[in-house]
Amino acid sequence: MMSGWLKNWFESQKQTRKFHPFWIVLVVTATLAVGGLVWVSTYLFKIEEVPAVPAVAASAAPGQAGAQTGNLPTTAKPSLLSVEHDFSPPDPDDIPEGEFGDVIRLGKNIFTDTQTYAKAYVGNGLNCVNCHLDAGRKPDSAPLWAAFGMFPAYRDKNKQVNSYEDRLAGCFRFSMNGKAPPLGGKEMVALTSYSYWLAQGAPIGVALKGRGYPELDQPALAPDEVRGKVVFEANCAICHGADGQGTLVKGRYVFPPLWGSQSFNAGAGMSKIHNAAGFIKANMPLGQGGSLNLQDAWDVAKFMTSHERPADPRLAKK
Amino acid sequence: MRRHKSTSFEPRQRYADTVRLLALMVLTVFASVWASHAFADKLAGGVIAQKGGAGITACLACHGSNGEGQAAAGFPRLAGQHQAYLVKQLQAFANGQRKNAQMDPIASALSAQQISDVAEYYASLPGWKPNAKPVASAPQAVLGFKLATSGNWSKGMPACFACHGEGGAGVAPHFPSLAGQMSTYTRAQLKAWQAGTRDNDPQGLMKSVAIKMSDEEIAAVSLYLENPALNEKVK
Numbered sequence A: 001m002m003s004g005w006l007k008n009w010f011e012s013q014k015q016t017r018k019f020h021p022f023w024i025v026l027v028v029t030a031t032l033a034v035g036g037l038v039w040v041s042t043y044l045f046k047i048e049e050v051p052a053v054p055a056v057a058a059s060a061a062p063g064q065a066g067a068q069t070g071n072l073p074t075t076a077k078p079s080l081l082s083v084e085h086d087f088s089p090p091d092p093d094d095i096p097e098g099e100f101g102d103v104i105r106l107g108k109n110i111f112t113d114t115q116t117y118a119k120a121y122v123g124n125g126l127n128c129v130n131c132h133l134d135a136g137r138k139p140d141s142a143p144l145w146a147a148f149g150m151f152p153a154y155r156d157k158n159k160q161v162n163s164y165e166d167r168l169a170g171c172f173r174f175s176m177n178g179k180a181p182p183l184g185g186k187e188m189v190a191l192t193s194y195s196y197w198l199a200q201g202a203p204i205g206v207a208l209k210g211r212g213y214p215e216l217d218q219p220a221l222a223p224d225e226v227r228g229k230v231v232f233e234a235n236c237a238i239c240h241g242a243d244g245q246g247t248l249v250k251g252r253y254v255f256p257p258l259w260g261s262q263s264f265n266a267g268a269g270m271s272k273i274h275n276a277a278g279f280i281k282a283n284m285p286l287g288q289g290g291s292l293n294l295q296d297a298w299d300v301a302k303f304m305t306s307h308e309r310p311a312d313p314r315l316a317k318k
Numbered sequence B: 001m002r003r004h005k006s007t008s009f010e011p012r013q014r015y016a017d018t019v020r021l022l023a024l025m026v027l028t029v030f031a032s033v034w035a036s037h038a039f040a041d042k043l044a045g046g047v048i049a050q051k052g053g054a055g056i057t058a059c060l061a062c063h064g065s066n067g068e069g070q071a072a073a074g075f076p077r078l079a080g081q082h083q084a085y086l087v088k089q090l091q092a093f094a095n096g097q098r099k100n101a102q103m104d105p106i107a108s109a110l111s112a113q114q115i116s117d118v119a120e121y122y123a124s125l126p127g128w129k130p131n132a133k134p135v136a137s138a139p140q141a142v143l144g145f146k147l148a149t150s151g152n153w154s155k156g157m158p159a160c161f162a163c164h165g166e167g168g169a170g171v172a173p174h175f176p177s178l179a180g181q182m183s184t185y186t187r188a189q190l191k192a193w194q195a196g197t198r199d200n201d202p203q204g205l206m207k208s209v210a211i212k213m214s215d216e217e218i219a220a221v222s223l224y225l226e227n228p229a230l231n232e233k234v235k
Helices: A002-016 A022-052 A064-069 A098-112 A144-148 A164-175 A186-198 A225-235 A273-283 A294-305 B011-038 B042-051 B083-095 B103-109 B112-124 B138-150 B160-164 B183-195 B202-210 B215-226
Strands: A153-155 A160-162 A247-249 A252-255
Touching (some): A144 A164, A144 A186, A160 A164, A164 A186, A225 A294, A252 B160, A273 A294, B083 B103, B138 B160
Antiparallel strands (some): A153 A160
């Protein structure tokens, strides 16, 4: 019916001598042009939408952060644990030569091999990189580039305004169960330099996507260490050991201890179940981040945090 | 032994010495029986490796006289590999968890004791030692070094050494030593995990890394692991 009408119209056009085969080319071109415009405009629309999606970054000057990296996610997969983020840190291969570069590199070395490069300030078997994966670059693993621009800040933890160095000092005191390197000393300057270098181009005072550990939804059932033990044995024990004491090779931990004397103390952020659950859900087992379900992540975090560990030094001093 | 100065017979003393001697003998017998059962015998393993046995081809025919492997054919280096890992692989070949036309019949013909012995033998051989000879072309070596030590987290890929230990020395029993392994073998295994033709890794840990790797990354890291002494300075 339709084709019959089309045929008639075609014929009548021929009769009127107004029809020209070039029309077809014109129509096709016009369609492509309009379609292309629509397509491009939806693409532009999406670019403006992306930074506004995460609730945390809602106040984060939409568009600004995204525009700075130009590194937009190619596969849109909205998820709390998504590795998409508004900022991409530089590649450590690009740390510059020269004196500043040397200090940045020292900072990276301290970060990835704290046991060697800042031994005097460490009181357990851990390295910074154990909880801040990819040398402090991985989103949802408390990346340095997302922390750097958020200080100075008031912290309830010590009821005062903390500089970035103060914040690093807290890591040494609690997570490394050691003592803080002197403010302005070699280690602090190196770690600050490395963080600064990773945060180049990131906005100041903006909670970037991927900052800290993800805030998980509450589980259906209250976190339970008995269920957590089962999750632990099935997923974690292979590396961290059935006793959670990590795996030592030639006196160095390949896999970090999760509790006990060689682990972080009770004042560390990771000893709080919501941090542990967020880190575990996003990052564990290594290379299989996101594979545990919400309930398992909370349960195994409960199991880990309910073990004994060195006391919170703030309580010991009182 | 300290009591020889006493020449006069003291019944109590003699009795005590006899008991000690007996205890020592019993202990020795127990210890040797226990040792032969609990511990693999690397000498017996060496015989299997070099001469084979009933239905068992000598290992050295393919894996080299010192367990160094055979690059061209992709037969892996065994020397210095962790005993527990080798046992697990031989068991996997025997029970079909891991498939290989050459290894399956050999592993099936080995008894549990022979598996333990031969694994002990290869674990006892000197492992790979760093050498200065660069085996990878520079850009490939740099990429390989980076993947092995830092991974590629933009794809969620952890570093090889995060699980396989510093320098790829391995972490017994689950994470084999990688250092000095034939690149032909490493490459083939990574491809096998990608294709799903090898899947005897615990918790699918190796598969979840392998499936994220590009061909270029597999080639680079396999070459790098053949001689992981190379470091950043290659650049």
